[in-house]
Amino acid sequence: MNLLNQLKQKIRNPTSRKRLLLTVSGVFIVMGWFANWILNAPLMFNAMMITATLLAGYDIVSRAWQGLKNRHTNIELLVSIAAVGGLAIGVYWESAAVTFLFLLGGWLEARTLSKTRSTLKELIDMAPETAIVLEDGQQNEIPAREVQSGSLILVKPGGKIPVDGIVESGHTTVDESMVTGESMPAEKQEGDEVFAGTINRNGSIRLRATHSGGDTTLAKIIRRVEEAQEEKAPTQRFIERFATWYTPGIVVLSIGSFAFTQDLELALTLLVIGCPGALVISTPISIITGIGRAAKKGILIKGGEYLENAGKITALALDKTGTLTEGNPKVTNVLNFKSTAVSVGGTYEEESILATPKTFDKNGKESFSGEQQDILYWASIAESASEHPLADAILAATDNNSEIAEADRFTAHTGQGIEAEYQSNDILVGKPKFIKEQGVTVNGQVAKEIEKLAASGRTVVLVALNGELIGALGIMDTMRPDAPQMIEKLRDYGIERLLMITGDSPETAGYIAGGAGIDEVHARMLPEDKLEVVKKLQKEGYKVAMTGDGINDAPALAAADLGIAMAAAGTDVAIETADLALMSDDLMKIPEALSLSKKTLGNIRQNVVVALVTVTALLAGVFMGSVQMAGGMLIHELSVMAVILNGMRLRWA
Amino acid sequence: MESLTKTILRSDELSCPSCVSNIESTLNNMDGIEQAKVHFNTGRIEVEHNTDTVSEQDLIEAIQNTGYEAKVSQF
Structure with a gap:
């Protein structure tokens, strides 16, 4: 009784029912061949094969019926017609093999596919309860x-x-x-x-x-990845259109060839190979696996279309700030001009100006000598009340910056500089032009040094104390250490045009580009200029990717074939809008993302080729009479498995 | 009063994109179901249904009747 209940349970559950039907039908097929060869009992062989067909066919016919009720003709219907037709014309073994193989194939495919879908499940399970x-x-x-x-x-x-x-x-x-x-x-x-x-x-x-x-960010990632996996790539849409007329086409072909040749077995064999299985699964399998794999590496791809685009990129436009550079300016040079006034031995020493000895403190942070700190000290007093981005850089470079005194009086000249007074000392900090306008003399050797500093890509800030120039600060957004390595990787990967687009000055842009190994620089670019650059590249036939922060780069990012956002974790806008969002701030993820996309694109192509070759070969084989029902189904199912397994290779890409 | 809810189910068993239309039409033809969408790639089944007439268990059974196993999921 208990056993019967268990059996009932198993039959109710579709998964275990399928397995049960498969096993029993398989046993009957084996017994049938045994009866045929050993016992030489063809009648028993036929009975066994019919039973096997009915068992394996039960599930297929019921699904075909489900489809018919919903006014769909599906693959199951074709297989059912073929199997029933096979029984009618007495090719029992063929019928048994067709139904058994179809069921076995479906079961194996579902099992492997669920493994692919599990990448996402791991992410979902990540969230604590x-x-x-x-x-x-x-x-x-x-x-x-x-x-x-x-x-x-x-x-x-x-x-x-x-x-x-x-x-x-x-x-x-x-x-x-x-x-x-x-x-x-x-x-x-x-x-x-x-x-x-x-x-x-x-x-x-x-x-x-x-x-x-x-x-939470994790939930958003999961949603994003799922939407991406569900969004159909252009290839998939094309193939699905193909598949919608492929199956009816085969049915027409089957009827037509029967009318012509009166060969029922040929007509039925055509029905068996009418399922475009490998073809329809060729693209989705690669896309699901590729996007899932990318998500595990912290690379979010918006969908199959973008994955296909990313695999075809030939030009990459990089923004400077925040991508090639750290994104926060630092004081890199402090020129001390006091030595001219208080020169050693009363003579002017040229070298003392040039030499900007750099030492590093215990945290590996650049630190400056005592005299340089003196200049930074005065500059900091003036800057401490300012909210200018450069003020942060100056304060950060100054020792004991938490103890900087507040200025007694303070006037900011927006975009120019700051005038401040502290304990009856007049401090001026600002652009060279501003300092000169305030009546401070900048001449001779000193002026040359300042020019040299500006030419090296630094933003120059002059510091004057009581009307006398005491020093100059060179401030720069420093390059990320791994930028040259990334550029090299991108070239290896096959990006033909690498360029930098920035709103910054040509000097600064050129300095960073030189360090990173980029030879094409577009500086002083306004948002619409950036858009023009992207459009021009596209006109020249390049597939353009672009990195950017998404605000002033928005028009260019939208026009680019692929918009890339960096360090997207925690910023919803980037996760939602970027075609490709890198969750971390790691530059090396850019070449990694492009290369993974290219591999996925290659994988799709291999799958489509395998599927098309199989279908063509099967059709040719049927008409040449060398493919029978059982063999046709076997080859068909093998091609589906080949495509799935090939797609799964991306899990380790 | 009607109470519409969106339930997400997941099935690991979709092996051929043609199963999608089978499940979708079966669900859409049920009373109390506003809309059903089946995503082949991820195996996600989204159903908007009236909880007074169709329970989560009903959904699972309906999908089971078309020959596929599905489970209700949080996301």
């Missing part, structure tokens, strides 16, 4: 998606971070590989942003929740 909320000194464990924004959350060492939030207290390292694709754990302390799904390694931290459940 519960969070420990701290309230009035009490610890409460609640479902993670119910955490209110603003709640205080405790994360223990080794625990998963349950929500997006800001670290309130504590210090730890966090493994963010699932969100950013970055394998190096990130240091986190007060004020740093953390993401749900990442793993807290060694310290206990408290964080203030900002997003939970479906609003």
